[in-house]
Amino acid sequence: MTQKSRAIEVTQVVEWNDGETRRVEDCLAAEEPLEMRSGRFSLGVTLRTPGNDEELVAGFLFTEGVISQRKDLVKLQLPENTAPERNLVRVTLDSNVRLERDEAVRRFSAGSACGVCGKASIALLRRRGLRRPEASSLVAPELLCQLPQKLRDAQAVFGRTGGLHAAGLFNANGELLVLREDIGRHNAVDKVIGWAFLANRLPLNGHVLLVSGRGGFEIVQKAIAAGVPLLASVSAPSSLAVQLARELGLTLAGFLRGRRFVIYSGEERIAFSASARVGAS
Numbered sequence: 001m002t003q004k005s006r007a008i009e010v011t012q013v014v015e016w017n018d019g020e021t022r023r024v025e026d027c028l029a030a031e032e033p034l035e036m037r038s039g040r041f042s043l044g045v046t047l048r049t050p051g052n053d054e055e056l057v058a059g060f061l062f063t064e065g066v067i068s069q070r071k072d073l074v075k076l077q078l079p080e081n082t083a084p085e086r087n088l089v090r091v092t093l094d095s096n097v098r099l100e101r102d103e104a105v106r107r108f109s110a111g112s113a114c115g116v117c118g119k120a121s122i123a124l125l126r127r128r129g130l131r132r133p134e135a136s137s138l139v140a141p142e143l144l145c146q147l148p149q150k151l152r153d154a155q156a157v158f159g160r161t162g163g164l165h166a167a168g169l170f171n172a173n174g175e176l177l178v179l180r181e182d183i184g185r186h187n188a189v190d191k192v193i194g195w196a197f198l199a200n201r202l203p204l205n206g207h208v209l210l211v212s213g214r215g216g217f218e219i220v221q222k223a224i225a226a227g228v229p230l231l232a233s234v235s236a237p238s239s240l241a242v243q244l245a246r247e248l249g250l251t252l253a254g255f256l257r258g259r260r261f262v263i264y265s266g267e268e269r270i271a272f273s274a275s276a277r278v279g280a281s
Contacts (some may be wrong), residue, residue, distance in 0.1 A: 006051065010025055012024075022147075029183050030050055031183045037091065048181065053166055054078065055180070057089050058073060058198050060190045073091070076091060076092075125221060133205070133227050133228060136229040137206060138271035139172070143254065143272070147170055151166055154176060164188075165185035165213050166180070169195075171206065176209075179192075188221050189223070196226065215231060215237035216241050217241070220241040221244065223250060231250060237254045249265075
């Protein structure tokens with residue numbers, strides 16, 4: 001079922017500008033809770049911007065290791081926008097997917113700012129068996145530098161509200177395949193990965209994932225789960241994100257702005273010219 005977008009809310013505000021005030025309409029990025037439930041299990045509650053909820057749920061369940069392949073997710077039931085339970089998605093999982101009662105409570109509690117907090121650790125990810133992304137074609141620095149503007153130009157809701165994060169998936173030629181916006185950067189990434197999961201496009205070999213905020217641990221973990229070889233952000237990564245990227249072989253770029261970026265991990269996937277290579281004289 002396709003839901004009508006509720007991503008933007010309009011409100012009355014008072015604007016002060018150079019000593020003068022006036023009452024105007026302002027657009028706000030919507031933020032509402034979303035609960036994911038499978039039978040008697042609550043799979044999690046996250047604060048998100050409504051829209052593309054099927055992708056959000058699919059991407060979240062995949063990147064958190066609840067499901068591992070398309071057939072694990074049998075059905076997603078979304079209510080009408082006017083329904084009392086409009087922020088509840090009912091999930092039907094394949095009978096082979098096992099949920100533990102304590103796990104459902106412990107693992108999946110998320111806010112719009114931090115994602116799934118408290119459970120993240122590299123040791124846990126090792127036990128999940130996440131693998132190094134496959135080697136892919138080299139990405140030219142010039143192509144990488146073009147991506148932020150392409151991402152910004154496609155951010156329709158941000159253009160009206162100024163209050164959303166974005167994640168965009170690009171192919172090896174720098175073509176933007178899908179962009180998703182959300183109040184939470186991890187939600188935007190889950191929506192992109194959920195789009196690929198529902199379309200049977202995983203793993204995302206040969207693609208670049210670009211996020212508008214910082215490259216935190218949760219974002220790196222999700223990118224690796226989806227098989228993305230190169231993750232770039234316009235801001236800085238965290239120390240744990242860099243550690244995970246280096247351990248699992250993800251190319252991680254930060255501060256991608258203008259004609260500059262910083263490679264924290266996996267420089268072998270960047271097609272530097274001979275004169276620009278590290279250590280060249």
